[in-house]
Amino acid sequence: MELAYSEQYRALQGEVRAFIAKYGHLSPKPGGGRQRPSKKALDWQKLLLEHGYFARNIPAEYGGFGLPLDVLELAVIAEEIAKGGVYPGIMNQGISMLVPTLLEVGTKEQCAQWIERTIRGEVIWCQGYSEPESGSDLAAARTKADVVDGHFVINGQKIWTSSAHYSDMMFLLCRTEPDQPKHKGLSYLLVPMNAPGIEVRPLVTMTGRATFNETFFTNVRVPTDQIVMGRGEGWHVANVTLKYERLLLGDANRLSARLARIRELMERTNLDGQRVMDIPEYRDRLMRLQGEVMASKYHGLRLLTEQARGEDSGLKRLIVKYNGTLLGYRLSSLAVDVLGAAGLAYDAKDEAAETDEATAWHIDNMYDIGLMIGGGSTNIQKNIIAERGLGLPREPKTAPATRS
Amino acid sequence: MELAYSEQYRALQGEVRAFIAKYGHLSPKPGGGRQRPSKKALDWQKLLLEHGYFARNIPAEYGGFGLPLDVLELAVIAEEIAKGGVYPGIMNQGISMLVPTLLEVGTKEQCAQWIERTIRGEVIWCQGYSEPESGSDLAAARTKADVVDGHFVINGQKIWTSSAHYSDMMFLLCRTEPDQPKHKGLSYLLVPMNAPGIEVRPLVTMTGRATFNETFFTNVRVPTDQIVMGRGEGWHVANVTLKYERLLLGDANRLSARLARIRELMERTNLDGQRVMDIPEYRDRLMRLQGEVMASKYHGLRLLTEQARGEDSGLKRLIVKYNGTLLGYRLSSLAVDVLGAAGLAYDAKDEAAETDEATAWHIDNMYDIGLMIGGGSTNIQKNIIAERGLGLPREPKTAPATRS
C-alpha cells in the first residue's frame, strides 16, 4: 500500500505542471456546453496532442502520441489538468467509443481516414444505436438499410443521438439482412450527417432542456464501403463500442467534489433558524454518503492499481457504473432537500441555467435518473454483474422464443 | 368514515365484557409456548365455543356457533378479548388451515369426523408440506405414497412441521401418481402421527431454539379413504389450505404494540449519557416506523370494512403480509440497535428466554427473517402481488421445461 507516486510519475507531474504554467493561458474554460469545439478549443487540443496529454496511447501514424498504455500516466495527467483548472481536451462519443472501435476492428484505411481528424476535434461523431422501440434491447433495431446499386439506402429512426445537430458523422447500427436472425442481421455503418434525407429534431427531456435529438432517415444513401467489418457483423462491432463505453471508470472525484459542495451548502443554508448542518437528521444523511463516497473513491484507486498491473478486475470493475450512478442520485437528492422550498425556483431554458445553484442541482438530480436509465439500464447492469461478475446462471430462454 | 362501532356491535362489546367479567378468572395466561393445550385451556376453549367467541361461523353440527360471517363481530370479539387480557382460544394450523379446507372441499363425513374435535383442541394437527428440496416450489414434493392393499404406504421426509412432536394428526401433501405431471401427481392425506414408521426430530433454528421439526416417514400405512378429494387432486386441496393461510390479516395491532415497546425502551436506555430517544438519528428511525405502522394500521381498518361489506379487496389484501413482515423486521432491528452492546447477552435455550428483554428482541428479529422466508418466500409474494394484484404478465415458461 503506497499512495504516493514513484519518481517516474512525479517527473511526469512536473512536466505537466510546467506545460500548464507555460501554456495554461491558452486553455478554454473547462466544462461548457454541448456544441462544436471553438477555435480556441481546437488550438488547445493541438497543444495537448503535441505533448502527449491527449491520445497518448494512439499510434503516431493516426495522430496520437504512440506511447504504450500506462494508466498511472493517464491518471497523473488527468489529476494535474484538473488541479491546474485547464481544459482536459475534447471529449465526445467519436473519441471515446468510435476511435477505439476502429483501432480494434476497423481497416487500416478506416483508421487512417478517421482517427486523426476525430481526435483533433475536426470530425464530430454521434451515436446511432437506440430506437424508440429498442432501448435496452439494442439488437432489436429496426432502422433498415437496403443495398441499391452500390449504396446502402437507409430508412428509419434513431433516438438519443445527443450531438446529432452539430455532428459531421454518425456511427449507425441498422438492419441490412432482414432474413437473418435478430443478432445476425445488423451492420455498422459510417454515415455523413449532411447526406440528403437526414432530419435531426431536438428531443426535450424532463429537465426541460433539449440536450438530445431524434434523427430520422428517409432514403439516405451511403456507399457500401462505409461499413465497419462486414454485413451482418454490426452486433459484434456495436459490442466492441459498448465495451469501451463500459470501460470508462466511474468518476469518484466527481462524487467527492459533489459531496464537498453539499457540505458547504449545508453550512450556509438555514432551516427553521438552524444551519442545516446542525440538524442531525440531515447531517446523518451527509455522513452516510461520505462513507459511501470514500468507499467508492478508494475502490477506484484499487482498480487503477490493478489496471496498471494489467490485472483483470472482473466483478470489481463491473459494479462501478451502477454504484456510481446510484450514489450520484442520492447525493443530488440530498442537495435538493437541503435547498428545500427556497430552491424550487427553476429555469432550465435560460442559458444561465447552470449558474443558478438550485436549478443546477435539480438538473443534476434529474440527469442522474437519466444516467441510471441510459447506457444499459440498471436492470441490464445488474444482470451483467450477476452473470459475469458472480457467475450466476443466465435466465433460461423462453419457450415461445423469438428466433435469435 | 366512522371509526366508532354501531349499536349492534356495541351490544356485542358489552356481552363480551360481561363474559370476561364473569369467567375471566378461568382463563389461562395468553401467549405461551408451543405445546398441547392444558386442561385449563381446554375448559376455557369450551366456554368460548359455548358463547360463540370461537368458531363463531362454523356450522353448529360441527361444533361451531353457526352464525353467518360478520367480520366486524369477529373484530369486536378479538379487541375485547385482547383488552381484557384473557386467552383468545387455541390457535394452530389445524384450526386456521385444515378446518376451513375441510369445510370447502371435504366430505360431510370428514367434516363430522374432524372439525369439532379440532376446534375443541382435542385433536392437534401439523402441516406436512415443505421438504428439504422443495421449499418455495411446494408442488415438487417427493415424499411418495404407494397404494398397497387398501393403504397408502408413505416414504419420505417433511420439514418445518412445527408442532409435529405433540400433534395427533398431519395433513400431508405427497406424491401418489408418479406418472402424472408434477402438479397432478399429488394427494392430500390425513395421517395419524402415532402410525408406526413416523419419526419426528427437532429442528434447531438460527435462534438456537427447536421450535420446528423434521418428520421422517418409513413405510407408514394409512387407509386409502384418509384422503381429501381424490387422488391427484392434492395440489388443488393444498392451494385451498394456503388460501386460508394467506387470508389471515397482517396484525397491525401487533406492530403498534411493538412500536410502543420500542418507544418506551428508547426512553429508558442510555447511550453516551443521553436517552436514546434524545439522539435524533435513532429517534428519526422510530418516527419513520411510526408513520409506517400508522399506515399499516389504518389500511387494516380499511380492509376490515371492505371485508364486512363483502367486497373483494384484491391488491389491497395481497400486500398485507409482505408489508407487515418487512415492517416487523425493521421494528425489531431498531430495538436490537437501541439495546446495543448491553443487549448482546443472549440465552435462548433457557425456558426463561422470553422473559429476558434483550433475548426476546433478538429472537423476534431472527424470527422476523424466518417469517419473510416462510409461508411463501418474499419473492413468491411479490410475484403474486404483481401478477394477481397489478395484472402484470407471468414469466414465460422456460424452453427446456420440466414437464408440468
Next chain:
Amino acid sequence: MDFALSEEQKMLEASLRGFLADRLPMGRRRAIAAAGSGHDAELWTGLVAQGLAGLIIPERHGGAGLGILDAAVAAECLGYHAVPGPFAASVVMASLALQASGTEAQQAAWLPKIASGEVRIAVGFASPVGQTGIAKVALEGTRLSGRVQSAIDGGGATHVLVFLETGQPALAAVDAKGVRATLLASLDRTRPLLDVSLEGAPAIVLSAANDALAARTRVLDAGRVMLAADTLGAAQSMLDQAVAFAKERVQFGRPIGSFQAVKHTLADLATTLEPCRALVWFAAHAQDALPDEARVSALQAKAHLDDVGREVARLATEVHGGMGFTDLQGLHYWWKRIDTNRQLLGTPERCRHEAALVQGWISS
C-alpha cells in the same frame, strides 16, 4: 365502524376524475404549464363549476360545506391528474383561516368570493414551518413589511395571506401598493410559487381566533394533509402509468412487465403506496373529527408520503426507461409535483421531529 369513503365522497371523486380525464389531456397540461402562469381561466372555471373552490366553505357562504376528508379526496384527484392551478393553499388553507380567525363580517365578505373562484389566495408563513427560505413579516398598524419567499399557490393569485409570528393571518391584495408579488419560474410549472415582498402594504388582519397560534397550526396541518393527498395521487398516477407501460412495452420479445426485476419493483411500490391512502384518509378525517389525533397524523402523513412519493417517482421513471426521461412521456410533471410537495410546509425530517415533540416523546 366504517373506514371507507362515503357514497358522496366517491361521487365527488368520480366526478372530478371524469372532468379531468376529459378536460386535461397531456397536451392541455403541457400547454398550461408552458404558459407558466399556474392558472388557466377555462380550466379554473370548470373546476369551480365542479364545486372545487367552495368545497369546505359553509353553505351559507356559498360553499358545499364539506370537510377536510372531502378536500383530501379532491386533492388526491388533482395530484393524480397533475392539475395546474391552486387548491391546497388557495382554497383549503385560506378558507380555513378565514373560518378560524375571521370575524363573521370578514367571512361573509371573503368566503363567497373564494367559493365563486373570483378570489384566489396564495398562502405564506412568517415563522418557522419546516421549510427553507426567507420568511419574515412585521405588522405596524394594519401595514405589512417584509418578505415571504415561497408562498404557495401563486398561480392566478389575487391575494396573499401571510401568517404573522403571532399566528394571526393577514390578507393583502397582490396588486395593492407596497406589495410586490413575483411569480416564480418554479420546478413544478403547474403550481408556481409566489415571492412576496411587502413594504407597508395595507392588510386585513384576521384576529377573531381565541388562540391564534392554535388556529394557525390547524390551518398548517390541514395544508400538510392536502400536500400529502396530492402526493398520494401523483404517486398513484406514476405507478399506474408504469404498470401500464410495463404491460405494453416489449423488449427481448416479452412485455417488460414479465421480467421479475420490473415485476418486483412494481410490487414493492404498490406495497408501499397502497397503505398510504388509509393514512391520508385517517389524517384528513382526524382534522375534522379527532382532535387528539389530528396533529400527529397530519405530520406523519406529510412525512411518510414525501418519502414514499420520492421512491415511487424514481422507480416509476426508471421502469419507463429512456421514455421516462423525455418530455414526450410527460411523466416529469408528476415527478416535479411530488418533489415540490416534499419541500413545502415541513420537510419529512422536520415533520417527524415535530411529531415527536407533539407526542411529548422529547422536549423542545
Next chain:
Amino acid sequence: MDFALSEEQKMLEASLRGFLADRLPMGRRRAIAAAGSGHDAELWTGLVAQGLAGLIIPERHGGAGLGILDAAVAAECLGYHAVPGPFAASVVMASLALQASGTEAQQAAWLPKIASGEVRIAVGFASPVGQTGIAKVALEGTRLSGRVQSAIDGGGATHVLVFLETGQPALAAVDAKGVRATLLASLDRTRPLLDVSLEGAPAIVLSAANDALAARTRVLDAGRVMLAADTLGAAQSMLDQAVAFAKERVQFGRPIGSFQAVKHTLADLATTLEPCRALVWFAAHAQDALPDEARVSALQAKAHLDDVGREVARLATEVHGGMGFTDLQGLHYWWKRIDTNRQLLGTPERCRHEAALVQGWISS
C-alpha cells in the same frame, strides 16, 4: 501509487485462510460455540503458530512487527471463517495500548506474553465510546472499582484492560482478588463478552503516553477498524455462501440463481460490499501512515460496514430460504457476528456523529 495488498499481506491472507479452511469446518465451529467459552486451546495454539497473536508486536518483543493493515487483513480472514476466539481487542487493541502507554519495562513484561498467546486481554472502556451499557470505573491508588458491562474478547481472557476516563489503560488479572469477570452467554457464541465487576482490584496503570486521551483514541479507532474488517469478512462469506447456494439450489426446475429476483439481490449486495474492502484497507493504512485521515476513515469504515453488513446478512439469509433460518446451515454464526460488531465500540449513528465532529463540520 499502489493501492493493493503487498505480496507479504497476500501470503498472510492465504496462509490464514488455508489454516482455517482446514482446521475450522462447520462442525468444529459449532462445537466450540456450543461449549461457550469463546476459546479453544487447540485452535488458539494453531493461530498463535500462524503468528496471529504477535502480529503487530515489535520483533524485539517476540512479535512479527507488522501494522494495522496487516491486522485488518487477518481480521477479515477471521470474520470470513467466523473464528471463535479473541483478536480485535485481545491482540490488536491491547498490544497497541501497551505500546502507546506502557513503559519500556511494561512492554517488555507483557508484549512477549501476548505474542506467545499466553496472555489474552479483554478490553473495556469506562467512558463513552458510542455503545450502551454500564461503563464506570474509578482508580484509587492502583486499585480499580466499578463495572464494565461489555468488555470485548472475553473468550479465554486471562486479563482485562480498562481505559479510565483519563484515557489511561489499567490492566488487571481476571483471577485477582476484587475482580469478578463473568463470561456472558452472548448472541455471538464465538466471541463472548465479559462482564467485569471491580472492587478494589489491583491494577497496573499504563501512564507513559504523553497524551493519554489521544493514545486511547488511537487504540479505539484501531479497534473500530478491526471490527469493520471482521464484518467485511463475515459479510463476504455470507454473500459467497448465498451465491454458491443460488447456483446449486433448484426450484421450479431451475437453479434459483437464474431468477432475476435472486440474481439482482446478489448483484446489489456485491455492488455494495465490494467497495467496502478498499475503505477498510484505506482506514487501516491510515492508522499506520496517514494521521490526518486516521480518525475519519476509522469512524466511517466502522459505520459503513455496520450498515452494509446488516443488509448483506439479511438478504443472504433470505436467498437461502428456509435453510438459512436453520441451525443446520450455520449461516447464523455470521449473522450474529455482524450484529455484534455493529453494537460495539460505536454504533454507526454514533460513529458518523463523531466523524462530523472530528472534521469540524459541527461543534460539540
